[in-house]
Amino acid sequence: MKKENYSIVFSSLTGNTKLLADTIHEALPKEDCEYFGVGKAEELLSEVIYVGFWTDKGNADQNTLELLGKLRNKKIFLFGTAGFGGSEAYYQNILANVRKSIDASNRVIGEYMCQGKxxxxxxxxxxxxxxxxxxxxxxxxxxxxxxxxxxxxxxxxxxxxxxxxxxx
Structure with a gap:
């Protein structure tokens, strides 16, 4: 089976989402990581993209929504933080809102959200x-x-x- 290269792109207002991005980066093989940081959709050549966001009014921040809207034919793992926490239903509602910005040519392969300070x-x-x-x-x-x-x-x-x- 072919190994898939990946990129990790995130937006972090207070450092919470960056901490999640760092955790993903540490957990996955470094040699397969093509990009880590804040980027533009055009720069993301990897088939698998880990996309991190902070929550703004029940959705991902605007920069992340714009990035997601430009991605095509990618496998996307969404991860994010929200100041209001403690409810899986709340997180699922946010993720549902975020998924609305993802083009149908992409496939969401995983999701994770947690509370952030x-x-x-x-x-x-x-x-x-x-x-x-x-x-x-x-x-x-x-x-x-x-x-x-x-x-x-x-x-x-x-x-x-x-x-x-x-x-x-």
């Missing part, structure tokens, strides 16, 4: 919301989620990803 400015925004007399009822839950996310991606998240890419 958010910038402190997000918690500060939640705290300011809480100070308002008529704040959203879920503001305490948002603050709790922020605090839970601080440790992610954690060792378990990275081990799950490592297992998926090496067993897939």
């Amino acid at each position: 958010m910038p402190l400015s997000v918690r500060e925004r939640y705290e300011k919301m809480k100070e308002q007399p008529e704040h959203p009822a879920n503001v305490d839950a948002l603050i709790e989620n922020f605090d839970r996310a601080l440790s992610h991606p954690d060792a378990d998240d990275l081990e799950k990803l490592r297992n998926i890419v090496t067993e897939g």
Whole structure:
């Protein structure tokens, strides 16, 4: 069986998705990696592309969506992080939105998502919301989620990803 070369392309706003990309890079044979980093679809000659993204309003970030829209005849493994976590259904909804940007000539060969820490400015925004007399009822839950996310991606998240890419 022919060995397939691969590329890993990612967009990472806070470093969470880069950590996932690094984990994939460490888990797979280095000699088969043709490209690692932020790139353009035209530069990606590999048949297998690992595409990483950060979540923006329930979908991948704009740069990733544009990249995915340009890929043709590739095997794509999607991986991403989201500040709001803890729900597989939420992750599946994000992945479904991302898949809408992938041309039908491509095939999604795997997916992985986990929670990622958010910038402190997000918690500060939640705290300011809480100070308002008529704040959203879920503001305490948002603050709790922020605090839970601080440790992610954690060792378990990275081990799950490592297992998926090496067993897939």
